[in-house]
Amino acid sequence: MEDGREKKKPPSPKFCINDHVDILVEILRRLDGDTLAVAACVCRLWHSITRHDSLWESLCFRHVPSPPPSGIKPIVLALGGYKRLYMLCLRPVLNRLSRFGLRDRVDHVQLTLSLFCVDYYERLGGGGGKLGESSASSSSLMFLCRPVNV
Amino acid sequence: MGNASNEISQVASDVVHYNPSDLGNWVDSMLTELIHQQFPPSDLQDFPYHDTWTDQIGSQQNQNLNHNQQLTVVSTTMDEEDSGIRLVHMLMSCAELMQRGDFSLVASMIQEMQVLLTRVNTRCGIGKVAGYFIDALGRRLFSPISTACGGYSVLENEILYHNFYEACPYLKFAHFTANQAILEAFDGYDCVHVIDFNLMHGLQWPALIQALALRPGGPPLLRLTGIGPPSPDGRDTLREVGLRLAELARSVNVRFVFRGVAASRLEDVKTWMLQVSSKEAVAINSIMQLHKLLYMDPGRGSAIDTVLSWIRSLNPRIITVVEQEADHNQPEFLDRFTEALYYYSTMFDSLEACGLRPEKSLAEIHIQREICNILCCEGSGRIERHEPLVKWRTRLSESGFKPVHLGSNAFKQASMLLTLFSAEGYCVEEREGCLTLGWHSRPLIAASAWQAVPDEPTSSLAPMLNSQNSNVM
Secondary structure, eight states, X not given: OOSOSOOOXXXXXXXXXXXXXXXXXXXXXXXXXXXXXXXXXXXXXXXXXXXXXXXXXXXHHXXXXXXXXXXXXXXXXXXXXXXXXXXXXXXXXXXXXXXXXXGGHHHHHHHHHHHHHHHHHHHTTOOOOOTTOOSOOXXXXXXXXXXXXX | OHHHHHHHHHHTTTSEXXXXXXXXXXXHHHHHHHHHSOOOOSOGXXXXXXXXXXXXXXXXXHHHHTSOOOOOOEEEOHHHHHHHHHHHHHHHHHHHHHHHTOHHHHXXXXXXXXXXXXXXXXXXXXXXXXXXXXXXXXXXXXXXXXXXXXXXXXXXXXXXXXXXXXXXXXXXXXXXXXXXXXXXXXXXXXXXXXXXSOOTTOTTHHXXXXXXXXXXXXXXXXXXXXXXXXXXXXXXXXXXXXXXXXXXXXXXXXOEEEEEEEOSSGGGOOHHHHOOOTTSEEEEEEESOGGGGOOEETTTEEHHHHHHHHHHXXXXXXXXXXXXXXXXXXXXXXXXXXXXXXXXXXXXXXXXXXXXXXHHHHHHHHHHHHHHXXXXXXXXXXXXXXXXXXXXXXXXXXXXXXXXXXXXXHHHHHHHHHHHTTOBTEEEEEETTEEEEEETTEEEEEEEEEEEOOOOSSTTTSOOOOOOOTTOO
């Protein structure tokens, strides 16, 4: 038994981001939509964090110059949440209307909210109009999902 | 795309290119030529204006090849091109014969045209439009008036309408523009009442409810009265729509009251059914309904006067009117036929550009029904009596209404909506305070807003009332 063997240095505490969820949330909150979606594939913890609607809330209004009107949050939550708003409406709208100026972003958001509301109404079964289909399906936003001729 | 254009330029000298995305202008150029010339004999070599239109098509072709569009350039041979022209000629001469009452000739021409149809592509462009018009001529000739216009049930009508809503932006434009005008007119009021002349599925109202929910100062109490045809088989579709709208309003904390009025004709509605209170601001919303009232019954006058007078009696804050921008109410059959051919060619053109989607075919049936009604029906059965904006302006001004300018917000919103619809070619225009949506500079639908002029005892002495535009933001 050699005493000369060097004692192992106690392992320096490694910093693991997963131990600090609050910092993780702050970082993820600042990502753009596509990166956030990629982050959701990293591990289960990250996936569960990205499901929080608050992350998507800051994403939705990040590029709008003026703060969103007060009272918007309960409405968005009632209509389906920020993540759905972003993925279904805001992202395609902002992409397609990118040639409009920053000043018009507020109007884009208004228009998006209206379309989001129509989507909610159709999911309630308000759209109707499909032969032989009684289930609620939201189809009036499908034009946002079609490939765009840019 | 690059290879295709090389290929095409190589064959440019040999074939004529048919640009399916500018059908409206092509038909229009042909119709204007036809009106000024005798019909040429059937020998195709003698077409006098062959050169002029090929040049036109050629230059448009070159322009459009530069656009990255989902454009299927159909290179065709000379035969198919000329079959297309011949079809339009034959349609026009057939319509003229129909007007003259030469029915046996009409019947034989219809047969000839059906043969000619086999030589063109009927899945798009002139072939498709011609197919519908030949069908309409046949119905006018052979079917009894009652069935000529195709008896669709209330439910089927709603389905067709919904598919038309999905497939192209005309109804969305109508809804959003009208909502913007209503929203601005309701500014400052705590009790508001919207009367919808044709509720259908109520797709117009979620956006208004949401906009009212977010208005600074909080939402008002919103009452919606939806007028619609009585539903057969005991279902109360009006009430079902109202319940869904109420649920949506509850989710966004807007106080909401719904009332349904079932009436098969707008002129049967009486003001007491609407239960308008004097303390509330009233908005009347008519999306393509007023033209149905224009039939002039020799004994009783026309329903439009009745309806306009009870509208006035309600003293509404705003009346939003959206109508097709076409003159399909002309007394002469040939004039209606010509106008309809141009109008619906343009509309089918625009539908093509919206790409393949399942709603398109049912949307086309919706449009076809309109065509059949305009061409096959007469008298009280002909309800699609579209009139252009200038005529509505005169009619409404003479009935005691003054126009309210749709503001720049409405225009901006309409432009944004169209940009989202990912089909180049739609254009929004502003015309004396009204907005029109069209395809390639041909307006197809016009939206306007009105207010009732208050009655003055001696109109010549009373001072002119300032039109208070609350649209400026």
